[in-house]
Amino acid sequence: MSDTDGKKPLGLGGAPRSGQVKQSFSHGRTKSVVVETKRKRVVVPTPAKPGAPGAGAASSGSGFGDPSKRPAGITDAEMERRLAALRAAKAREAEDAARRAEEERQREEDRARRREEIEAKEREDRERAEALRLKAEEEERAAKAEAAAKIAAAEARRAEVLGTRSRSTMPAPKPAERPAKADAAAPAAPAATEEARGPAGAKPGLSPRKTDREKDDRSDRSAKRGADDGRRSGKLTLSDALSGESGRQRSLAAMKRKQEKARAKALGLGHKAEKQSRDVQLPETIVVSELANRMAERAADVVKALMKMGMMVTMNQAIDADTAELVIEEFGHKAVRVSDADVEQVIDTVEDKSEDLQPRPPIVTIMGHVDHGKTSLLDALRKTSVATGEAGGITQHIGAYQVKTPNGQLVTFLDTPGHAAFTSMRSRGAQVTDIVILVVAADDAVMPQTVEAINHAKAAKVPMIVAINKIDKHEANPTKVRTDLLQHEVVVEAMSGDVQDVEVSAKTGLGLDDLLEAIALQAEVLELQANPNRAASGAVIEAKLDVGRGPVATVLVQNGTLRKGDIFVVGEQWGKVRALINDKGETITEAGPSVPVEVLGLSGTPSAGDTLNVVETEAQAREIADYRIKTAKDKRAAAGAATTLEQLMAKAKADQSVAELPILIKADVQGSAEAIVQAMEKIGNEEVRVRVLHSGVGAITDTDVGLAEASKAPIIGFNVRANASARQSANQKGVEIRYYSIIYDLVDDIKAAASGLLKAEVREHFIGYAKILEVFKVSGVGKVAGCLVTEGVARRSAGVRLLRDNVVIHEGTLKTLKRFKDEVKEVISGQECGMAFENYEDVRQGDVIEIFEREEVQRTLD
Numbered sequence: 001m002s003d004t005d006g007k008k009p010l011g012l013g014g015a016p017r018s019g020q021v022k023q024s025f026s027h028g029r030t031k032s033v034v035v036e037t038k039r040k041r042v043v044v045p046t047p048a049k050p051g052a053p054g055a056g057a058a059s060s061g062s063g064f065g066d067p068s069k070r071p072a073g074i075t076d077a078e079m080e081r082r083l084a085a086l087r088a089a090k091a092r093e094a095e096d097a098a099r100r101a102e103e104e105r106q107r108e109e110d111r112a113r114r115r116e117e118i119e120a121k122e123r124e125d126r127e128r129a130e131a132l133r134l135k136a137e138e139e140e141r142a143a144k145a146e147a148a149a150k151i152a153a154a155e156a157r158r159a160e161v162l163g164t165r166s167r168s169t170m171p172a173p174k175p176a177e178r179p180a181k182a183d184a185a186a187p188a189a190p191a192a193t194e195e196a197r198g199p200a201g202a203k204p205g206l207s208p209r210k211t212d213r214e215k216d217d218r219s220d221r222s223a224k225r226g227a228d229d230g231r232r233s234g235k236l237t238l239s240d241a242l243s244g245e246s247g248r249q250r251s252l253a254a255m256k257r258k259q260e261k262a263r264a265k266a267l268g269l270g271h272k273a274e275k276q277s278r279d280v281q282l283p284e285t286i287v288v289s290e291l292a293n294r295m296a297e298r299a300a301d302v303v304k305a306l307m308k309m310g311m312m313v314t315m316n317q318a319i320d321a322d323t324a325e326l327v328i329e330e331f332g333h334k335a336v337r338v339s340d341a342d343v344e345q346v347i348d349t350v351e352d353k354s355e356d357l358q359p360r361p362p363i364v365t366i367m368g369h370v371d372h373g374k375t376s377l378l379d380a381l382r383k384t385s386v387a388t389g390e391a392g393g394i395t396q397h398i399g400a401y402q403v404k405t406p407n408g409q410l411v412t413f414l415d416t417p418g419h420a421a422f423t424s425m426r427s428r429g430a431q432v433t434d435i436v437i438l439v440v441a442a443d444d445a446v447m448p449q450t451v452e453a454i455n456h457a458k459a460a461k462v463p464m465i466v467a468i469n470k471i472d473k474h475e476a477n478p479t480k481v482r483t484d485l486l487q488h489e490v491v492v493e494a495m496s497g498d499v500q501d502v503e504v505s506a507k508t509g510l511g512l513d514d515l516l517e518a519i520a521l522q523a524e525v526l527e528l529q530a531n532p533n534r535a536a537s538g539a540v541i542e543a544k545l546d547v548g549r550g551p552v553a554t555v556l557v558q559n560g561t562l563r564k565g566d567i568f569v570v571g572e573q574w575g576k577v578r579a580l581i582n583d584k585g586e587t588i589t590e591a592g593p594s595v596p597v598e599v600l601g602l603s604g605t606p607s608a609g610d611t612l613n614v615v616e617t618e619a620q621a622r623e624i625a626d627y628r629i630k631t632a633k634d635k636r637a638a639a640g641a642a643t644t645l646e647q648l649m650a651k652a653k654a655d656q657s658v659a660e661l662p663i664l665i666k667a668d669v670q671g672s673a674e675a676i677v678q679a680m681e682k683i684g685n686e687e688v689r690v691r692v693l694h695s696g697v698g699a700i701t702d703t704d705v706g707l708a709e710a711s712k713a714p715i716i717g718f719n720v721r722a723n724a725s726a727r728q729s730a731n732q733k734g735v736e737i738r739y740y741s742i743i744y745d746l747v748d749d750i751k752a753a754a755s756g757l758l759k760a761e762v763r764e765h766f767i768g769y770a771k772i773l774e775v776f777k778v779s780g781v782g783k784v785a786g787c788l789v790t791e792g793v794a795r796r797s798a799g800v801r802l803l804r805d806n807v808v809i810h811e812g813t814l815k816t817l818k819r820f821k822d823e824v825k826e827v828i829s830g831q832e833c834g835m836a837f838e839n840y841e842d843v844r845q846g847d848v849i850e851i852f853e854r855e856e857v858q859r860t861l862d
Ligand SMILES: Nc1nc2c(ncn2[C@@H]2O[C@H](COP(=O)(O)OP(=O)(O)OP(=O)(O)O)[C@@H](O)[C@H]2O)c(=O)[nH]1
Pocket: 368, 369, 370, 371, 372, 373, 374, 375, 376, 377, 387, 393, 394, 395, 396, 417, 418, 469, 470, 471, 472, 473, 504, 505, 506, 507, 508
């Protein structure tokens, strides 16, 4: 650098030397070009410093290391400063090198120490695993020896019994062979250890039962390592450590399983119990524990299986049938789908064989008009006096009693307050009566309720016996009763008919024996039989909630024998018979066919007419009851949807075929009831009418609600109210009860309701005409008619008719009504507009559009 011109900056490296050259081109153009020339690098040797190996390298290029070769233009002070900096740098370098060497040495020491530790640990693990293996093998040997001993003993016994049976037919292991086999397995593990060195090989506990896959994996690993095994011997990688660890655990578990298997084998004489495949009844939903129960599996296993399928459920949760079916298949069973209603199938409905049938007492219901002496007659038959204890002389309870005839036959009497219970029982399918006794007072005549009773008996196809009561009275006229009955197609024997008639007096007891005889005769004709040796079934005659005894039901056993302790389902209730009490108030242990009993032990109060069925288990009973509650609820919800007057009207509007308004009328007196019925009959025309389903006198009862529910009719109460239970059931069933005290209000309301059933009248108003002048085709809209409104007004919302030569071609609505470019609501006469029809394209020039509006006018009944 001594030859520098002094303008160039000072640098350590051989900086390029540069100069400018002026180039000349044609037309006088010139260009200055910078030319750089690189100097040859001069290496200046510098004295090497002891202990600083890199010192020589640092001096290369500049010659600063040698103060005698100072570059030109450098002051002494500058030179000194540079040399000092150079020395300091060299010293730092030397220090760093020394530190690195020391660190390297320490790391080497650490590595050696860790290697030793790992090797020691591996040794220890190997020893422990070996000990465990030996212990397990020892136990296994013992178990096998035990099993073999048992097998040998069994074999000996069998040989003793059979005499000829050869030992060779039984592949029983000889006790001596077993330990040998077990020993043979032992060297296999060390061999594996040899084969795969390091942690993978450190699995002396690996059972010889290891699967092929595992063996393959292991050999794969060994092969992979192959070449560097020597180099990496004694090293423990994380994956090796983990796999070694899990391998050991698996081995222990495998050994345990093996031991258990050996033990089970020994106990079962070498045969594992065959897994049983079951048919599992599967309803629409099932609780996990119940599913496990039906499969005879552990609930925990079922929960586990469900978890594997991705369903996190507990054993008390319900799962759907599809999921349950998968689980059932998983466990190797067969699912048998049953619908919810199938729960009822457990009820024994098998027809009795004729040889199992035995005669049973007839069940007799006494019916008749009020005060004709029903209760008195029953009392006289029972020789008790229930009638005298009754408030106001009206029968207030439902009962069933058994009476013995003079010739020793039993007759079961049902005492019902009129016909409601009889009908309600029949409507529930509980046809409990075999014979109806129609009581007609000889001093009176055939009355409305007598006729009702006749109709009920005829509808139920139950034979009748006419008891002409109060024959003791001097004004009694039995012949009139007989002739009256003729009008109602009841021809008694005295009138050469086939209906038995007996003249009786409940007061004096006259003719009672004849009546019982007539019953016996009728029963004989009916050949009443039942099978007492089967699960009982019966009908609820009455049920109540007794303060002391809980829910109590009077049940008439119809078939089978009901016993104390029987589990049953009755309507929506279920229970276990805690006690049976007969009609005399005595506790009995069993009740056969036709025996009325009070049943204690119910879960709740059933309804009259409900059927009682004995089932096998409590679970079944509960399941059926739950199912019935659910279906009843659904039914109520469905029924509740259309029984108010408003709903009925709405429904009628939606369904134009309905033109009848059904109602039930209850009034305080007969006169009012009749007046209301007549007024109702006058409401309506040829399109609608009011239909009185039933009219009666007295409070609104459960029976009325039941009838109203069935016919989806409202109940009209005129100066009467519903009793508490009727109110409750009306609420439950969604039956509307309306109270009135002024007949005109009632008539007006019903008229309004019936008017709602009338179809609304549709009136059409013509509003304008438009003539099509031209037809355009507009993309996205279709054909648009360019029109002139010639008369009235064209309205967007109005109806339109297309007329061609005064013939209606199309009727519909407008898709668009435009005035110039704008969509408008209305265009008046004299203006031009564009119209397009909804879903219609065939418009032509010269066609006329008729525009009209429709109005619905609600009609009312006059
Ligand atoms: N003289 C006479 N009176 C009788 C006879 N049977 C019933 N009575 C009377 O008739 C009235 C009505 O008798 P009940 O047995 O209560 O009549 P019921 O048909 O059961 O009446 P309800 O319970 O209201 O349906 C009572 O006052 C009885 O004493 C009879 O054979 N002769």
